[in-house]
Amino acid sequence: MLAPFVLVAPAVLILVLLRLYPLLLGVNFSFTGDGDRDGAMVGFDNYVDLLRDPLFQGALRNVGLLVLLLPVAVAIPGLLATFIYLRVPGHRFYRSVYFFPAVLSPVIVGAIFNLLLSFDGPVNSILGAFGIGPVDWLGDPDVAMFAVVGVHVWATFGMALVVFLAGFATLDSALLDAARVDGASLTQVIWHVIIPSLTRTIQFVFVTTMIGMLTSMFGLLYVMTSGGPEGSTYLPEYYIWIQQGQMNRPALASAASTVLFVIMLVVGLLQLKLLRRAGRED
Amino acid sequence: MSRVRLGRWLLVIPMGLLAFATIYPLLFTANVAMKTRREYILDRFSLTDSLRFENITTAWTSVGMGRYAVNSVVVVACSVFLLLLFGSMAGFALSQLRFRGSNALFIGCLAALFIPFQVIMVPLARVMADSGLVDTYPGLILAYVAQFLPFTVFLMTSYYKTIPAEIVDAARIDGNTVYGVYRRIMLPLGAPALLSVGILNTLFCWNDVLISLLLMPSADHRTLMVGVTSLRGQYSEDIPTFASGVLIAAIPVLAVYLFLQRQIADGVAAGSTKG
Numbered sequence: 175m176l177a178p179f180v181l182v183a184p185a186v187l188i189l190v191l192l193r194l195y196p197l198l199l200g201v202n203f204s205f206t207g208d209g210d211r212d213g214a215m216v217g218f219d220n221y222v223d224l225l226r227d228p229l230f231q232g233a234l235r236n237v238g239l240l241v242l243l244l245p246v247a248v249a250i251p252g253l254l255a256t257f258i259y260l261r262v263p264g265h266r267f268y269r270s271v272y273f274f275p276a277v278l279s280p281v282i283v284g285a286i287f288n289l290l291l292s293f294d295g296p297v298n299s300i301l302g303a304f305g306i307g308p309v310d311w312l313g314d315p316d317v318a319m320f321a322v323v324g325v326h327v328w329a330t331f332g333m334a335l336v337v338f339l340a341g342f343a344t345l346d347s348a349l350l351d352a353a354r355v356d357g358a359s360l361t362q363v364i365w366h367v368i369i370p371s372l373t374r375t376i377q378f379v380f381v382t383t384m385i386g387m388l389t390s391m392f393g394l395l396y397v398m399t400s401g402g403p404e405g406s407t408y409l410p411e412y413y414i415w416i417q418q419g420q421m422n423r424p425a426l427a428s429a430a431s432t433v434l435f436v437i438m439l440v441v442g443l444l445q446l447k448l449l450r451r452a453g454r455e456d
Numbered sequence: 457m458s459r460v461r462l463g464r465w466l467l468v469i470p471m472g473l474l475a476f477a478t479i480y481p482l483l484f485t486a487n488v489a490m491k492t493r494r495e496y497i498l499d500r501f502s503l504t505d506s507l508r509f510e511n512i513t514t515a516w517t518s519v520g521m522g523r524y525a526v527n528s529v530v531v532v533a534c535s536v537f538l539l540l541l542f543g544s545m546a547g548f549a550l551s552q553l554r555f556r557g558s559n560a561l562f563i564g565c566l567a568a569l570f571i572p573f574q575v576i577m578v579p580l581a582r583v584m585a586d587s588g589l590v591d592t593y594p595g596l597i598l599a600y601v602a603q604f605l606p607f608t609v610f611l612m613t614s615y616y617k618t619i620p621a622e623i624v625d626a627a628r629i630d631g632n633t634v635y636g637v638y639r640r641i642m643l644p645l646g647a648p649a650l651l652s653v654g655i656l657n658t659l660f661c662w663n664d665v666l667i668s669l670l671l672m673p674s675a676d677h678r679t680l681m682v683g684v685t686s687l688r689g690q691y692s693e694d695i696p697t698f699a700s701g702v703l704i705a706a707i708p709v710l711a712v713y714l715f716l717q718r719q720i721a722d723g724v725a726a727g728s729t730k731g
Contacts, residue, residue, distance in 0.1 A: 185543070188605060189564070197576050203578065262464050263468055268474075268475055273721060274478060277713045279664075281665045281685055281705075282709075285685075285687065286484075290481055295500075296500065336725055385572070392665070396685060397688060410574070414577065427578045434574055438572065
């Protein structure tokens with residue numbers, strides 16, 4: 175009778191102690207002070223500090239930028255998966271090559287692109303051959319965030335590609351054949367057959383790509399830009415790290431964590447709603 | 457028909473270029489790692505004139521990547537072992553043994569899947585510090601287990617749900633205890649799922665940098681990925697040694713990818729279709 179509880183006990187114990195308890199503790203932390211006011215309740219002071227901090231404002235602006243770039247980050251693997259599904263010559267090869275960067279750590283990817291994107295590096299040499307540049311990819315505050323996001327997309331599109339292909343596997347191929355017999359063009363097939371049949375997969379990719387952008391770019395930021403130049407590549411997760419690890423302001427960092435959690439909830443719910451509405455209109 | 461054919465062949469060019477852009481960065485790094493500093497400064501693109509492994513040896517010994525690699529292997533091996541053990545135990549209980557609260561537990565696990573590490577990292581660091589676990593192997597191992605357990609339990613539960621209840625019933629009638637059923641039936645039957653979840657967890661733990669940076673700060677205890685981040689400051693002038701360090705950290709993952717590509721992709725796909 176006791177056996178089921180014994181079997182789940184280690185998992186439950188670990189999750190309660192190291193995930194649930196810290197979550198509650200963190201929300202509580204965010205209402206206490208740092209330094210001299212350690213442990214004292216300070217109400218919403220941390221949140222006020224947070225919203226006044228130019229670095230955090232920059233981090234929020236960058237989150238906005240990520241939301242704007244999200245459709246591109248989803249469309250690229252979606253299109254590639256479509257071509258692979260339609261059996262472009264060499265589709266097996268592309269499938270395995272494209273997935274490859276997805277297994278590399280962001281730290282390794284970041285270190286490699288530090289070499290490639292340096293001012294006198296290969297990317298600028300190649301562009302120079304066409305008379306473009308040189309561009310200071312990681313040193314120009316207007317460019318750096320785009321460079322980092324571009325590298326993130328390079329590193330992760332293979333993951334979304336595999337998810338799309340798993341969705342395609344459930345697609346009714348009779349529908350595609352019918353469309354083709356009727357003489358539909360590729361764009362028409364994508365718009366009227368593939369997108370409506372893959373709504374669930376597309377939703378899933380949208381949400382996981384956004385979560386990925388908000389929670390797995392730390393390694394890239396840490397290695398490629400350290401938040402610079404001029405704080406232009408801060409994201410909430412990097413801000414949390416800096417306040418906790420370098421500035422010794424854990425309470426402020428906790429407030430930023432809570433804001434990040436809320437952003438993720440809002441973004442997730444909003445996207446589901448928008449996509450559901452789009453799905454209904456089709 | 458011929459127009460469709462032509463269209464398909466036209467796609468080969470951009471897709472081929474993209475494929476090249478996917479592998480080239482690593483080839484470039486591997487090539488640089490073989491060069492001398494002089495060779496690199498004179499021409500960074502040319503193929504190295506000989507396969508030189510001095511830079512790799514330097515990175516392994518004097519840079520300390522060797523020691524970091526040992527730290528990584530110990531931590532990742534222990535974490536994945538515990539993840540698979542606890543994950544399969546809980547997955548078996550949640551899928552095959554109906555008990556009070558099993559549904560609530562499964563939903564709780566699903567919810568935990570959506571708590572990103574960044575949201576709990578500050579209080580977790582405090583909890584770890586209070587228990588004296590910062591900068592110790594057990595501390596980092598526990599943090600990894602906690603981080604990837606929800607995903608593991610979720611996939612193991614989904615997998616064990618596909619095993620007919622009659623198998624468990626029959627084994628019980630034959631006189632097995634519940635633990636016996638777990639050990640003699642569930643573990644062997646779960647092997648394919650354990651393999652693919654194990655590979656994914658190995659990649660997650662091996663590739664992590666944020667958790668180990670937070671919980672293993674001292675130079676002696678660095679994991680390989682934290683070691684890579686420290687290369688940047690120290691070897692920004694000596695690019696071939698830098699590239700060698702990066703290569704050392706990438707090679708195990710590359711090997712895993714070359715041999716187990718199918719399982720990795722299937723694992724990712726399984727996670728998405730069951731979600």
